[in-house]
Amino acid sequence: MDRIQLDYTNLMASVIGDEHGISEAEFEALAGPAAKALAAVRARRDEDLRWLALPYAEDVLEEILRYSARVAGRFENVVVLGIGGSALGNTALHTALNSPYHNEHPPGGLPRLYVLDNVDPDLLGEWIEHFDVSKTLFNVISKSGGTAETMSQFLIFRDLLVEKLGPEGHREHIVVTTDVEQGILREIVGREGYESFVVPDGVGGRFSVLSPVGLLPSALVGIDARQLLSGAQDMDQRCETSLLTENPAMTYAVLQWLMQSSCSKPVAVTFSYSDRCKNLGDWYAQLLAESIGKRHDRKGAEVFAGPTPVRAVGVTDQHSQVQLYVEGPFDKWFTLLAVEACDHVVPIPMGYPELEGTSYLGGRKLADLFAAERDGTRIALTEAGRPNCTLTFPRVDAHSVGQYLFLMELAVAVMGELYSVDAFDQPGVEAGKVAAYALMGRAGYESRRAEIEQASQSAPRTV
């Protein structure tokens, strides 16, 4: 099979017990609401939820592949200047689909990829110290075109490029991904004549990985962007049915909703038993947290909703978090990511046949140990009454990752309906942004600044 598959047996009350599991009746009762939720989401596909159609944007893909082919071999480095939705998908794709040593040993002709998703001077300063901007392509990504972090990075690297290559020569080192007409970044593209790609309307940051936001850097570093979309298409088609038990997105949304509302599990752990898939958990953490974490429901009532996403990696976190998962509060549920077939076969040699402490390992394959640890943890979680499900990838490739990305996007959209929150805004980030503008002395924020200065008078408690 080349489909990813969700096994949620261990979430059901029949296995995990009535207190922490989902009863058949509860699950079945959601079949109607979930179908209605799916229909409500799908109905907005040609309106404000255009990300639903991204898997089919063949013309955009062609444009990206043409550009990538044109610049192939010209740059040693690709740097993504972006943050949040402009960065997490790219990091996740690079980790999942390229070698962990890609940047140290870039495969013939391919550039390295750096996703600079912070404005810590110690991150940017180190990059500038170690790399040559004249061998680098910068992909500036901001839907709004006004993100302070990304615009600062752009100003910094543009200056370095102009200094080295001149006002003309620097241009081919910058490619911009932003709104088709709105925003300051689009205005700059017009002035400078930079190459650019479009984040279409109806594609919010956290739903943008299958747009040029994620596809362009992917194509540049050798990821099969067409297979990403093909996997997403397959998932989209699997999720056309409104039959709960046959639709993975509806099922996952219902499971999340019931785990939190009915089983009192506010913490959603994505537990990747794949080193390569570990950053998919970070990508999903944004998708879930920003979409469902809301003060108000859609009628304006205060609900302070939202599961807390946590990312763990197996087997690594068996030696870190599993103690808490097995013995701590019953406030978590788990989605294990499993991989059917690894790409590498690593035999474990016998070494010391006479030492029992290692001889049970000798002669086996590392994949056997990896699978035994994963299954052992699943069994331990289940026996400790900790609800868990497993999402199995046939292998980690662009096609299966494309399925996963689209599955989670659609599932979270459906969750929005079940939680009755707007899954597509993020009003809660505004306050911090405004305060930062005020502290930066941006024009128009003077009164906020005065307020802040007055407020910070209370006696500090320090040690």
Add this chain to the structure above:
Amino acid sequence: MDRIQLDYTNLMASVIGDEHGISEAEFEALAGPAAKALAAVRARRDEDLRWLALPYAEDVLEEILRYSARVAGRFENVVVLGIGGSALGNTALHTALNSPYHNEHPPGGLPRLYVLDNVDPDLLGEWIEHFDVSKTLFNVISKSGGTAETMSQFLIFRDLLVEKLGPEGHREHIVVTTDVEQGILREIVGREGYESFVVPDGVGGRFSVLSPVGLLPSALVGIDARQLLSGAQDMDQRCETSLLTENPAMTYAVLQWLMQSSCSKPVAVTFSYSDRCKNLGDWYAQLLAESIGKRHDRKGAEVFAGPTPVRAVGVTDQHSQVQLYVEGPFDKWFTLLAVEACDHVVPIPMGYPELEGTSYLGGRKLADLFAAERDGTRIALTEAGRPNCTLTFPRVDAHSVGQYLFLMELAVAVMGELYSVDAFDQPGVEAGKVAAYALMGRAGYESRRAEIEQASQSAPRTV
């Protein structure tokens, strides 16, 4: 000042409100119990909590520095084979104290560092494909000497070394850190004559970063191990007082305890406003989760205790998790890590003075933006009633990181007393381990295997 400082003003009810903050009375009431807890922990320093004395192990440090000097220049790569407590500290130290591009551009003569803390064949297989074992030093770390993951890795790399360098020649490529006499790894050291270092008794994995477990790899890749210990000593001395308001470890332990027990905040977020400190959050996540996440209290009663550690990175996660933090459930409290002085100065050029959307950035330093975003987020969290404290590092160097590590270790030990759990065992990881052994067909686990095979009969629910 070169001391790290904790500001917990925004955890107090007077700032954050009665519902989510700590009252003066509550805080003061803990002064006695915290002093008692500290004394109970300190009393075990020469018994089973020898990690308390690690900062003063001058002879061990000398031995490590001598060995490092002896092998200096001989290896291109250092690989840590270890997991959990043998890995997380090393990753945290490398990220905090070396360049993020250390492995791509190792500073003159220093080796690269790889911490292979997983048994995913796609991780090890890629390493083997890209690097030369004959230019590599492997540091095999396991206190018990029986960790399945580490022993498998050891067998795999030993075999590759022997193949390339012969049974004699391979020896200098392996250095072992394990118990002084117990365990299979110590037995192998005896047979093979490997160089070795000792994890002393009374130093559990998660409290071992200041032992050779963390010091040896640090010294090998150019981290100032002496300054790590010196920072830890300073913190140890700061924490000698039993006066709550003057002892950072007591204070942090009391804050964690009150946040969970009295303010109903089960989720503890370490929010690092330093890209370099981000993996300190992972290290702390193990320390907190494994130490306090316990089913039974010390009298044997079922308590299912334990905060859930979450790691976030600023400003990055402002564009991912902050929406949830500001608007979601009131179930979290936050420890911001702040840095007083960055090592790099990165000016933001003006670029387009006529465009207001960027001109407020131009002429400033990147550090100003970074600080404004951090303070803006702190203000937004506070105004939304989300309790937060800030731990400020004067700068990110070995001395301040040493302070942090020891502070958190001691704080967690004190928490163990306040939560009344054994902070130094991890019974909950046993079940998964046993199940994995059974699935691997290890001798002695046959009946467990039969049990598992019988149990996995229930009808699977998949989609």
